[in-house]
Amino acid sequence: MLLLFIRERLAWLGLFAFILAILNLLFTLDIGLESISIGYVNISLLVSFTFFFVWRYIVEVGKLKDFLGNMESYLDEIHKNRLALSPFQEVYFRKMGAIFDEKKVELNQAKVQLQEYSDGLLAWVHEVKAPLTAINLMLEHVEDLELRRKLENEWLRLHLLVDQQLHQTRLHSIEKDNYLTEVELKPIIYKEIRAMQAWCIEQGVGFDVDELTETVLTDSKWLAFIVRQILSNAIKYSPVDSEIIIWTEVDATEAILLHIKDIGIGIPLEDLPRIFQKSYTGTIGRESTQSTGMGLYLAYNVAQKLGIRIHVQSKVGEGSLFTLRFPLQNAYAKLTGR
Known part of the structure; x- marks a missing residue:
């Protein structure tokens, strides 16, 4: 801060040095000033200027730090003419206050527009779900089994996309839309597997599921x-006649781990640090038009808000292992207390 203050006051220092040089020149050239000590005058001026410089540094830097720490209150005081400012400072601060007010209005307008867009999108998603449900019921009456299977598969893909959009819209308000309770893992896993049955049959993918007796x-x-999201990725990139293995274990800290392993094409090492980034499809995803790069991004963000850690191990040609680590009881207490 001192160097910044010195740079800001270089004009002062330059003027003082110029005046000192003029005085020394006058003392040297003017015979009438021979009886006065030049050194005494120089020391007096230097000491006086140093005290003045230090005083201004303490005052101005103190005000600056206070202003930066309490900017809004300072602007309010300026608006009410309660703060003693120099004419230039008043012009600067009033201009800053006007800019802040303008940006606040723009920010509020953007928030309103975003909320309206979010509400509209949410309403659209709910409207789309109604015909999707109707189509799913009508598929049961299609007699051609091969045609029905293909239609069910396409319906599932559309359903997953709508589901992604629904949860993406709700993600920013997840704190208001979650309910922490004791949940059995087995019913949730089996329900998601049954929902993707048509896709699994088409892909020729099966499941090897452990007992899953744990409750989280x-x-x-x-x-x-x-x-x-993890299962859909596993199915999408698994080879024909392969299995996805699901099991649980308890780690050394007594945290419950849920593992989902496939033997698909795997994830390249250079892609692993970025697979949870928004819209990142990766090297393999670019070869498929079905990849949106949103599934794992949404899953990771939801997990973060629930205190769940997602860890990934993968090797090209050998498949991927996704592990969900559920937090311990004390960590859940922090979640519920937010």
Whole structure:
């Protein structure tokens, strides 16, 4: 801060040095000033200027730090003419206050527009779900089994996209839309597997599921969404006649781990740090038009808000292992207390 103050007051220093040089020149050239000590005058001026410089540094830097720490209150005081300012400072601060007010109005307008867009999108998603449900019921009356299977598969893909959009719209308000309770893992896993049955049959993918007797404290709806995104990725990139293995274990800290492993094409090492980034499809995803780069991004963000950690191990050609680590009881207490 001192160097910044010195740079800001270089004009002062330059003027003082110029005046000192003029005085010394006059003392040297003017015979009438021979009886006066030049050194005494220089020291007096230097000491006086140093005290003045230090005083202004303490006052101005103190005001600056206070202003930066309490900017809004300072602007309010300026508006009410309660703060003693120099004419230039008043012009600067009033201009800053006007800019702040303008940006606040723009920010509020943007928030209103975003909320309206979010509400409209949410309403649209709910409207789309009604015909999707009707189509699913009508598919049961299609007699051609092969045609029905293909239609069910396409319906499932459309349903997953709508579901992604629904949860993306609700993500910013997840704190208001979650309910932490004791949840059994088994019913959630089996429900998601049954929902993707048509897709699994088409892909030739089966499941090897452990007993899954564990119970975790979480939100069942959002947990189902996380599992859905991981399972859909596993099915999408698994080879024909392969299995997806699901099991649980308890780690050394007594936290419950849910593992979902496929033997698909795997994720390249250079893509692993970025697979949870928004719209990142990766090297393999670019080869498929079905990849949106949103599934894992949404799953990761939901998991973060629920205190669940997602860890990924993968190797090209050997498949991927996704692990959900559920937080311990004390960590859940922090979640419920937010």
